[in-house]
Amino acid sequence: MSKYEIVLTTDRTMMSNHHGREFLGFLATGPALGLPEKLWLWLAAPKVRVDEEGKPVEAPYGMRKVEAKLIEAGFEAAIIDPDYIHKHLDSMKILMLGHHDYFAYGPPSSEWWMITGKEPINRVLFRKLMESPSVKMAKEKGVKIIAGGPGAWQWLWELEYWRKWGVDLVIDGEVEKVIVEIVEKALADEPLPDYIYVGPYDSPSIEEIPVIKSASVNGLVEIMRGCPRGCRFCPVTLRPLKFIPPDIIAKEIKVNLKAGIKGVLFHSEDVLLYGAEGVEPNPEALVKLHNLARELAGEGPIGWSHLTLSTVKYAEEKYGLISKLMKDIILIGNQEFMGVQVGIETGSPRLAKIVMPGKAAPYPPGKWPEIVEDAFAIMHENHIVPAATIILGIPGETRDDVVKTAELIDKLKPYRSLIVPMFFVPMGALRHRDWFRKKHVKPEHVDVLLKTLNHSIYWAEEMMSKFYLKEPSKFPVKLLIKLFIRYVRYRVEKLKPQLEEWLKG
Amino acid sequence: MSILEDRAFHVVLVSKGNLDSKKVLDKLSSYSALGFRKFIIHVLTNDERPLYLEKLRNIVFENIAYTLIIEYHKLSRGGLNELLNRLENNPYEVIEA
Ligand code: SF4
Numbered sequence: 001m002s003k004y005e006i007v008l009t010t011d012r013t014m015m016s017n018h019h020g021r022e023f024l025g026f027l028a029t030g031p032a033l034g035l036p037e038k039l040w041l042w043l044a045a046p047k048v049r050v051d052e053e054g055k056p057v058e059a060p061y062g063m064r065k066v067e068a069k070l071i072e073a074g075f076e077a078a079i080i081d082p083d084y085i086h087k088h089l090d091s092m093k094i095l096m097l098g099h100h101d102y103f104a105y106g107p108p109s110s111e112w113w114m115i116t117g118k119e120p121i122n123r124v125l126f127r128k129l130m131e132s133p134s135v136k137m138a139k140e141k142g143v144k145i146i147a148g149g150p151g152a153w154q155w156l157w158e159l160e161y162w163r164k165w166g167v168d169l170v171i172d173g174e175v176e177k178v179i180v181e182i183v184e185k186a187l188a189d190e191p192l193p194d195y196i197y198v199g200p201y202d203s204p205s206i207e208e209i210p211v212i213k214s215a216s217v218n219g220l221v222e223i224m225r226g227c228p229r230g231c232r233f234c235p236v237t238l239r240p241l242k243f244i245p246p247d248i249i250a251k252e253i254k255v256n257l258k259a260g261i262k263g264v265l266f267h268s269e270d271v272l273l274y275g276a277e278g279v280e281p282n283p284e285a286l287v288k289l290h291n292l293a294r295e296l297a298g299e300g301p302i303g304w305s306h307l308t309l310s311t312v313k314y315a316e317e318k319y320g321l322i323s324k325l326m327k328d329i330i331l332i333g334n335q336e337f338m339g340v341q342v343g344i345e346t347g348s349p350r351l352a353k354i355v356m357p358g359k360a361a362p363y364p365p366g367k368w369p370e371i372v373e374d375a376f377a378i379m380h381e382n383h384i385v386p387a388a389t390i391i392l393g394i395p396g397e398t399r400d401d402v403v404k405t406a407e408l409i410d411k412l413k414p415y416r417s418l419i420v421p422m423f424f425v426p427m428g429a430l431r432h433r434d435w436f437r438k439k440h441v442k443p444e445h446v447d448v449l450l451k452t453l454n455h456s457i458y459w460a461e462e463m464m465s466k467f468y469l470k471e472p473s474k475f476p477v478k479l480l481i482k483l484f485i486r487y488v489r490y491r492v493e494k495l496k497p498q499l500e501e502w503l504k505g
Numbered sequence: 506m507s508i509l510e511d512r513a514f515h516v517v518l519v520s521k522g523n524l525d526s527k528k529v530l531d532k533l534s535s536y537s538a539l540g541f542r543k544f545i546i547h548v549l550t551n552d553e554r555p556l557y558l559e560k561l562r563n564i565v566f567e568n569i570a571y572t573l574i575i576e577y578h579k580l581s582r583g584g585l586n587e588l589l590n591r592l593e594n595n596p597y598e599v600i601e602a
Contacts, residue, residue: 181509193574197573
């Protein structure tokens with residue numbers, strides 16, 4: 001008999017450890033390509049281990065924070081794998097949903113969708129979850145549905161689904177300060193608002209952020225919130241900057257290790273700004289943090305979620321910090337490389353100045369292409385493999401801006417990396433895909449798309465042969481990825497004559 | 506004290522047709538100049554729940570600075586009076602937009 005009055009869940013694309021490789025999670029944002037859907041799903045988002053109640057061993061970090069907050073407030077709350085919700089129908093009063101990309105409107109899902117014309121698998125699976133007998137039955141029994149997470153805003157574009165599935169409240173932003181009151185209201189059957197956006201003023205203090213109670217996917221641990229770069233229109237930079245103290249980080253690492261997770265994945269908008277003064281890195285704080293992780297994780301892998309390219313260049317050139325961290329602390333034992341997400345966005349200094357002036361600091365934004373190239377060289381040298389995004393079609397972009405991006409990609413050829421092109425897709429355009437493709441996709445964009453594909457295929461094959469998924473148990477995954485890469489190469493080759501014709505004009 | 510309502514400014518938004526988002530956003534920023542960072546928007550409308558939110562989308566997406574809490578009320582004179590009675594001791598303004 002279940003005791004949980006609050007059940008937190010999400011669909012399989014989120015409730016997975018992606019075979020221990022965050023990069024593979026990218027596949028869960030696209031439609032099944034060249035493989036049957038089941039196989040694609042197994043590759044992108046295999047099921048996680050659960051206990052007899054359906055509680056997963058690893059779950060998304062943001063949901064773990066909400067779960068911890070509710071447990072600390074005295075509620076019976078638990079994250080439950082989507083396949084086990086039925087076990088809790090008798091006790092459940094509130095069903096909480098979390099997601100990065102409920103309806104595939106975020107990057108790169110919307111680009112996959114735009115290019116292939118097929119619904120990405122995350123959207124398909126989320127819909128299946130909401131239309132599953134257990135969720136339907138929960139709603140019939142009067143369970144309140146509250147949806148949150150980074151993808152919460154997307155509900156405002158899917159009001160028909162919102163109505164059909166009987167969602168009671170959608171909440172966007174950092175919820176630690178407000179979630180307990182909302183749950184109390186829902187349990188007392190008091191009326192709930194329909195939508196909440198938690199602004200920076202209601203950002204929780206460090207003391208209000210709980211320590212996770214059970215393990216997060218791939219050992220992810222947040223080390224800071226906020227970003228000092230101050231780009232316009234960015235909600236992250238408005239929030240007060242918070243560095244999570246080392247003792248709290250250590251507690252969360254221990255929670256993960258105890259659950260059998262082997263490594264530590266530091267999460268921040270820019271890991272190298274942990275403890276920083278503005279954009280000036282703090283080598284001492286970073287070395288201490290990494291020593292702490294190494295001490296606790298033994299030979300387990302240490303990873304970083306995101307970096308800013310200007311910090312990579314600055315930290316290495318001023319302090320030799322990248323090589324110090326990588327050679328002295330991270331790349332010891334079995335770890336041969338580290339994957340990380342970075343944003344190139346554009347190769348045009350003009351556009352960089354307009355849309356992301358803070359990203360280049362402390363360098364001038366006009367130097368952006370050189371910063372990118374230097375940072376890539378530093379990362380290559382130090383066995384850091386970036387998965388870099390490029391954004392095409394930014395409003396105000398000229399043909400010359402796109403040509404500059406193509407030139408930058410050429411310069412990045414020698415550096416091991418994946419480059420993922422993304423199209424700036426205004427909401428609403430997804431409903432008129434063909435019109436959008438015809439009107440907005442220029443020959444220069446196609447040139448960049450081809451260059452990034454060739455670049456990424458080349459380096460993906462190199463990594464597969466040298467060091468990715470080397471464990472014998474990962475052989476089937478490796479084989480499927482190799483097949484997938486071959487399939488992409490074949491499709492690109494087949495499309496090339498057509499595209500070249502188009503490029504000629 | 507309710508955290509959600511603590512130091513919030515209440516906007517009673519009477520929406521009869523298309524909604525003028527700019528008018529509402531301008532109001533929010535004029536009250537933010539007085540120190541308010543949290544707005545509870547009580548929407549009185551004939552549109553159905555949650556479809557009425559389509560008209561508030563611009564307000565939500567244009568804002569990153571303030572906490573917004575959106576509540577639904579069926580549009581009626583009685584409903585409006587009841588709401589205004591409830592808000593009696595709170596800072597509020599009725600906007601027709
Ligand atoms: S660098 Fe990214 S997170 Fe930081 S302020 Fe700019 S857009 Fe926001």
